[in-house]
Amino acid sequence: MNRKIGTADSPVAGLLLAAGGGRRLGGRAKALLPAGPGGRPLVERAAGALRAAGCAPVHVVLGAAEEAVRAGARLPGCVPVSNPGWESGMGSSLRAGLASLEPTPAAAAVVLLVDQPGIGPAAVARLAAAHRERGAELAAATYDGVRGHPVLLGRRRWPEVAARAAGDRGARDVLADAARRGALTLVECGDVAAPDDVDTPADLPLLDAPRPGWH
Known part of the structure; x- marks a missing residue:
């Protein structure tokens, strides 16, 4: 199959990792945390950010409470992906998604x-544009210069990323190697997004915080 790489019409998929069991949240699956007005599942907000940014297709990797997520979350236009090995860490979810x-x-x-509710379509769109407009094969969002998520992975790098993803280390090692070689495109997103994670009960107020970059 012929694909145009790094052009305006390059299809950029969205891959949402939403399998975590929320161990430090008392075992509450992060995908089902109530977020924003109406208390809809957090997975809906994250998947919506990918769709609103123009990503297609959007695949959502599920693990903890998968049946409940499938039954209770509204994910139109998304493809759910099962990761039976989700307890081994984020690396397994990244491999399943790719x-x-x-x-x-x-x-x-x-x-x-899924656990970064402050990241919306504006940040996602900037990462996609790094590929379409600048031909980036590996890119990462930065916040005041500090590297974080989301990240962009060009198809040609998927085999390497999958081979090195293990435990809770997803694409980190591949991105770090690229950064050392000057081959990682950094995309500043601090003006349109916030990278804070929802990891502990003290972080739960982030679920109802204003959502930057949703315009």
Whole structure:
């Protein structure tokens, strides 16, 4: 299959990692945390950010409380992906997600974590644009110069990323190696997003905080 890499019409997929069990939240699956007006599941907000940024297709990797997420979350236009090995860490979810995208025409994927409610479509769109407009094969959002999520992975790098993803280390090692070689595109997003994670009960107020970058 021929794909145009790094052009305006390059299809950029969205890959949402939403399998975590929320161990430090007392075992509350992060995907189901109530967020924003109406208290809808957090997974809906994150998947909506990918869709609103123009990512297609959008695949959502599920693990903890998967049946409840499938039954209770509204994920129109998204493809749920099962990760039975989710307890081994984020690396297994990244591998499952990239494998699920292999049959699609996506030339790259923006990877978003479900537990960062302050990241909206504006940040995702900037990562996708780094590929479409600048030909980036590996890119990462930065916040006042500090590297974080989301990240963009060009299709040609998926095998390497999958091979090195283990435990809670997803694409970190591949991105770090690229940064040392000057081959990682950094995309400042601090003006449109906030990278804070919802990891502990003290972080729960982030679920109802204003959402930057949703315009």
